[in-house]
Amino acid sequence: xxxxxxxxxxxxxxxxxxxxxxxxxxxxxxxxxxxxxxxxxxxxxxxxxxxxxxxxxxxxxxxxxxxxxxxxxxxxxxxxxxxxxxxxxxxxxxxxxxxxxxxxxxxxxxxxxxxxxxxxxxxxxxxxxxxxxxxxxxxxxxxxxxxxxxxxxxxxxxxxxxxxxxxxxxxxxxxxxxxxxxxxxxxxxxxxxxxxxxxxxxxxxxxxxxxxxxxxxxxxxxxxxxxxxxxxxxxxxxxxxxxxxxxxxxxxxxxxxxxxxxxxxxxxxxxxxxxxxxxxxxxxxxxxxxxxxxxxxxxxxxxxxxxxxxxxxxxxxxxxxxxxxxxxxxxxxxxxxxxxxxxxxxxxxxxxxxxxxxxxxxxxxxxxxxxxxxxxxxxxxxxxxxxxxxxxxxxxxxxxxxxxxxxxxxxxxxxxxxxxxxxxxxxxxxxxxxxxxxxxxxxxxxxxxxxxxxxxxxxxxxxxxxxxxxxxxxxx
Ligand SMILES: [Zn+2]
Numbered sequence: 001x002x003x004x005x006x007x008x009x010x011x012x013x014x015x016x017x018x019x020x021x022x023x024x025x026x027x028x029x030x031x032x033x034x035x036x037x038x039x040x041x042x043x044x045x046x047x048x049x050x051x052x053x054x055x056x057x058x059x060x061x062x063x064x065x066x067x068x069x070x071x072x073x074x075x076x077x078x079x080x081x082x083x084x085x086x087x088x089x090x091x092x093x094x095x096x097x098x099x100x101x102x103x104x105x106x107x108x109x110x111x112x113x114x115x116x117x118x119x120x121x122x123x124x125x126x127x128x129x130x131x132x133x134x135x136x137x138x139x140x141x142x143x144x145x146x147x148x149x150x151x152x153x154x155x156x157x158x159x160x161x162x163x164x165x166x167x168x169x170x171x172x173x174x175x176x177x178x179x180x181x182x183x184x185x186x187x188x189x190x191x192x193x194x195x196x197x198x199x200x201x202x203x204x205x206x207x208x209x210x211x212x213x214x215x216x217x218x219x220x221x222x223x224x225x226x227x228x229x230x231x232x233x234x235x236x237x238x239x240x241x242x243x244x245x246x247x248x249x250x251x252x253x254x255x256x257x258x259x260x261x262x263x264x265x266x267x268x269x270x271x272x273x274x275x276x277x278x279x280x281x282x283x284x285x286x287x288x289x290x291x292x293x294x295x296x297x298x299x300x301x302x303x304x305x306x307x308x309x310x311x312x313x314x315x316x317x318x319x320x321x322x323x324x325x326x327x328x329x330x331x332x333x334x335x336x337x338x339x340x341x342x343x344x345x346x347x348x349x350x351x352x353x354x355x356x357x358x359x360x361x362x363x364x365x366x367x368x369x370x371x372x373x374x375x376x377x378x379x380x381x382x383x384x385x386x387x388x389x390x391x392x393x394x395x396x397x398x399x400x401x402x403x404x405x406x407x408x409x410x411x412x413x414x415x416x417x418x419x420x421x422x423x424x425x426x427x428x429x430x431x432x433x434x435x436x437x438x439x440x441x442x443x444x445x446x447x448x449x450x451x452x453x454x455x456x457x458x459x460x461x462x463x464x465x466x467x468x469x470x471x472x473x474x475x476x
Pocket of ligand 1: 042
């Protein structure tokens with residue numbers, strides 16, 4: 001490949017704090033009436049003083065630790081001054097000069113994507129236009145509920161080398177956010193937002209295009225799609241020897257293209273100065289270590305432990321550790337069943353057909369003991385695997401014990417050899433031509449007789465036994 005994309009991401013993560021960053025308004029405002037969660041502080045009324053939330057620092061430190069960052073004992077808030085109707089203060093409180101953390105990384109499939117910095121800041125409000133597009137709107141409303149909601153901004157180095165890798169990075173990041181409880185990571189609720197910058201390098205000449213910033217990508221899929229589109233657009237300009245403009249482009253869902261929004265402003269277009277109302281933030285090493293000690297087992301560690309402790313393959317371990325809830329439920333089940341391999345099989349082939357990995361597994365009607373009962377009945381040859389699948393589904397829906405379902409419905413396997421022989425003999429009498437064809441070498445007809453027995457016993461016969469007996473009788 002002559003051309004290679006060079007991609008960096010800027011991600012805003014809403015922290016799971018109870019209150020906003022600098023006041024006591026609630027921070028989970030997604031479903032609230034517009035302007036119902038505001039106060040003089042977050043709407044910037046004269047004389048109101050911001051007080052940083054300690055929870056915001058704790059989540060910030062946890063996130064920075066999970067992303068292997070250097071957490072600074074000294075950080076500071078600054079004012080980023082700009083005018084926009086959704087920003088009543090006329091500035092955003094952010095950490096520009098002294099961010100909370102720097103120099104981290106996140107591993108995506110063995111590759112380290114470096115994190116340049118993580119800083120804390122407050123969100124702005126939201127404009128609601130009377131029409132879909134701002135140019136057609138006759139008027140607009142402002143909802144200030146989001147003003148002051150605490151965010152962590154994560155900035156990566158331009159280490160990402162494909163649109164797919166950008167999506168994988170975000171998926172891994174969201175997994176970590178959910179593992180640590182730092183954020184819900186819900187993109188559709190605005191708790192995780194991503195901007196990307198992309199340039200293209202011509203590997204033969206070493207010439208690199210200008211950087212283009214891409215915004216408005218509100219799902220992981222769109223991040224990948226927008227970057228793919230942008231990569232192709234830049235390459236075609238480079239091939240024609242045309243200039244790639246330094247600009248900000250937005251992903252347009254209807255046309256599936258990116259559209260120029262504005263030529264890119266430099267960081268120094270904004271005027272930053274230290275926030276005079278908040279003193280510098282100074283953490284002791286002890287405090288940082290105390291918070292870091294709260295870090296739970298992270299996805300990579302859990303994955304490795306599952307592979308080793310339960311002797312699982314990459315695929316199984318990857319799925320079972322995709323969420324903490326699923327991993328915990330698996331471990332609770334294995335404690336009872338004592339059979340990791342079988343438990344993993346049933347999780348992957350059956351449980352996850354009915355429950356999403358994001359489910360609340362405590363709420364499920366199926367309990368770890370049910371897995372044990374089911375496995376025991378299969379092991380003892382009391383029910384076939386096919387029957388067990390139906391029983392599983394019924395237990396999943398009703399919460400009824402598998403043993404009870406089997407007893408009530410009379411699903412126990414017909415292991416009685418003489419009964420199987422009787423059914424087979426009747427079939428052979430009924431279809432002598434098929435018996436003859438079998439004897440003449442059309443051995444595929446074995447399935448015809450086995451199937452007949454299974455139908456007659458409503459699937460309750462042990463297929464291995466039926467096969468064995470049918471083979472014996474037909475050979476006579
Ligand atoms: Zn407030």
